[in-house]
Amino acid sequence: MKIYPMVSVIIPCFNSSMFMREAIESIMNQSYPELEILLIDDGSTDNTLDIIQELSALDGRIKLVRNERNLKLVNTLNKGISLCNGKYIARMDADDIACPLRIEKQVAYMETHPEIGLLGSFIEEFDDKRIIGRGIQPISDERIRAYIFTASAFFHPGVLIRRDVLSAHNLQYEEQFTIGQDHALWINMLQHTKAANIPEILLRYRVNAQSLTQVSNRNRSSRRVVLKAIYRSAISKAGLQLSDEELSLYSCSMAKQDVIEVVDADVSDLIKLYDKVIKYAVKNQGINRSYLKKYLAIRFIAFLFYTNAKKRPYQVVKSIFSSYFYVGIYAFIMRKYQL
Incomplete structure (x- = not known):
């Protein structure tokens, strides 16, 4: 039995x-x-x-x-x-x-x-x-x-x-x-x-x-505070302590509803921030670099789409010279069509 x-x-x-x-x-x-x-x-x-x-x-x-x-x-x-x-x-x-x-x-x-x-x-x-x-x-x-x-x-x-x-x-x-x-x-x-x-x-x-x-989407302000704390937890466990400004940029880049809070952020700042997170996550937690870069690159493309970056030529140039742009486009297509 x-x-x-x-x-x-x-x-x-x-x-x-x-x-x-x-x-x-x-x-x-x-x-x-x-x-x-x-x-x-x-x-x-x-x-x-x-x-x-x-x-x-x-x-x-x-x-x-x-x-x-x-x-x-x-x-x-x-x-x-x-x-x-x-x-x-x-x-x-x-x-x-x-x-x-x-x-x-x-x-x-x-x-x-x-x-x-x-x-x-x-x-x-x-x-x-x-x-x-x-x-x-x-x-x-x-x-x-x-x-x-x-x-x-x-x-x-x-x-x-x-x-x-x-x-x-x-x-x-x-x-x-x-x-x-x-x-x-x-x-x-x-x-x-x-x-x-x-x-x-x-x-x-x-x-x-x-x-x-x-229901929670109706109160984005309080939601952003909580999500910011969640990302702080994940990143700090990788041994990285971000400034409050960096953490806000990172957290807001994760959701299109929150990108409005960093609509004028410089693409270069986001690239440096993502690079820093990848470096510590790989070094201290053994996170797969390719996978993490892929997931962050998808957020990078969304950031470009929902912010003013796409309207500013110098921001567009910075973006297309970043590997996040190409990794993100490829990952987005593969994910959308589940290839």
Whole structure:
């Protein structure tokens, strides 16, 4: 008789009644049987609690946890981690849909790759009307370590985490990161374990106007502060301390919504900054130079497109004499068409 390691699935719920039934049922119907499903109600005021109680009566693996007050996402996730009993922790949101074989395939991968402590997958993005597209991420540990300097290398609701990596190193989500808390956690986890993404769609990710990402986009100022702290964490772990001005330029160059803050920045400053980050990351963390340059070069092209640099001849000349320009154009084309 095969013995399955338990997987704890954490699903935070806050006024989630519109989509949560389908989300929870997609976990209840997983091909992998050995689950505990932690549904944490964070003070909902709709009928979220009624739906949880109804589903828990149908499946004994469901555990209802109620926060006495609204703790917000980070504290709710950490509470969930503290209550988990499984060898692995699976994340899931209350409006997404897990593919039937998701957890089975992730556990099988982890069991045969004990060096991997963090595992994600590709996703399918959809809304109420249509399939929007496919979300992909770097697959190998080497690429993930380079990519983490530019963005999160995982789709948060679809990850599987080896619980003993968190417990052994006292890792959890940090309250200061009201957004990007997953990116910050991955940066810390990669100091202690390897990571991978399964190149297969295992999660259907719902895009809706009420999602946390959409809401946070409405307050770019506070978001920039948090993202700046995340990039500070990644870069400082490579042994490099940037000035506040450098860090602002670096952070803003990572998102087109933030480039407006550095719209008149000199291309030469960005090139020098990227060169410095690559130098320290390669020297002190063994990051693959080619991969990191590729990911930064993609941001470089976006920076040129969304700033005033393209309107200034001398900035254009500086750009085309930089290898970031050609690496970025090539990488952008390959990524866009998934070649």
